[in-house]
Amino acid sequence: EVHLVESGGGLVKPGGSLRLSCAASGFTFRNAWMSWVRQAPGKGLEWVGRIKREIEGRATDYAAPVKGRFTISREDSKSTVYLQMNSLNSEDTAVYYCASGVGVTDFDYWGLGTLVTVSS
Amino acid sequence: QSALTQPRSVSGSPGQSVAISCTGTSSDVGAYDYVSWYQHHPGKAPKLIIYDVNKRPSGIPDRFSGSKSGNTASLTISGLQAEDESDYYCSSYAGSYTFWLFGGGTKLTVL
Numbered sequence: 001e002v003h004l005v006e007s008g009g010g011l012v013k014p015g016g017s018l019r020l021s022c023a024a025s026g027f028t029f030r031n032a033w034m035s036w037v038r039q040a041p042g043k044g045l046e047w048v049g050r051i052k053r054e055i056e057g058r059a060t061d062y063a064a065p066v067k068g069r070f071t072i073s074r075e076d077s078k079s080t081v082y083l084q085m086n087s088l089n090s091e092d093t094a095v096y097y098c099a100s101g102v103g104v105t106d107f108d109y110w111g112l113g114t115l116v117t118v119s120s
Numbered sequence: 121q122s123a124l125t126q127p128r129s130v131s132g133s134p135g136q137s138v139a140i141s142c143t144g145t146s147s148d149v150g151a152y153d154y155v156s157w158y159q160h161h162p163g164k165a166p167k168l169i170i171y172d173v174n175k176r177p178s179g180i181p182d183r184f185s186g187s188k189s190g191n192t193a194s195l196t197i198s199g200l201q202a203e204d205e206s207d208y209y210c211s212s213y214a215g216s217y218t219f220w221l222f223g224g225g226t227k228l229t230v231l
Contacts, residue, residue, distance in 0.1 A: 035220075037222070043224070044124075044126075044209065044222055044223055044224035045166075045209050045211070045222035045225070046222060047211075047219060047220035047222065050219075063218075063219070064218075097166065103177075104168075104171045104172070104175070104177065105154070105156050105168065105171045105172075106220065107156065107166075107168060107211065108168055108177070109165070109168070110158075110165040110166040110167070110168075111165055112163075112164065112165050113165075
C-alpha cells in the first residue's frame with residue numbers, strides 16, 4: 001500500500017524559509033515523478049512543482065508563483081522528496097501535499113498534507 | 121479564482137446520478153486528454169478516481185465515469201451512496217509552461 005507522509009510545516013514569518021519533507025513507501029520511489037500541490041484556505045488546489053527521476057537528471061518544473069523561490073529535491077536512498085521554500089509571503093499559506101506519479105498520472109497517490117502558515 | 125471552474129456544490133439523493141462540470145479553455149481541458157478527478161474527504165488524502173478523461177484506476181467502482189466535450193470535462197457519479205459525500209477536484213494538463221491546473225472543488229452532498 002502506498003503511503004506518503006508530509007512533515008515540516010509550521011508557522012513562519014514573512015521572508016522566512018521552511019523545508020518540507022515527504023516520506024514515501026509502498027512503491028519503487030526512484031521510478032516516480034514526485035509533485036507538490038498546495039491548497040490555500042478556502043481555495044482550490046494549486047500545482048507547485050515536480051521533480052523527475054534520477055535517470056532524467058532529476059529535472060524540475062515549477063509554477064510561476066513559486067519559481068525562483070521554491071526548490072524541489074529528492075533523495076532516492078531515503079524515498080523522500082523535499083520542498084525548500086524561501087522568501088515566503090502570506091500568499092504561500094496553505095496545506096502542502098506531496099503526490100506521486102508511478103503509473104498513470106503525476107498525481108496517482110497523495111499524502112495527508114502539512115500546513116504552512118506565513119504570518120508575523 | 122481557480123484556473124478551472126467547478127460548481128461550488130451539487131447534491132443528489134441516494135441512488136440518483138449527479139454530474140460535476142470542470143470548465144477550462146482551449147489551452148488546457150480542450151487541448152489535452154489529460155483530465156483527472158480526485159475525491160477528497162476532509163482530513164484524508166485526495167484520491168484519484170478518474171484519469172485521462174474517462175479511465176478509472178484499479179479499485180474505483182464503475183459508478184464513477186468521466187467525459188469531455190470541448191473545454192468542459194464532467195464527472196458523473198451514478199447510484200449515489202452516502203459515502204460519496206465528499207469534495208471533488210478536477211485537474212488538466214495545460215502544456216509545458218503552465219503544466220497543471222486544478223479546479224476550485226465541488227462539494228457533493230448526498231441528501
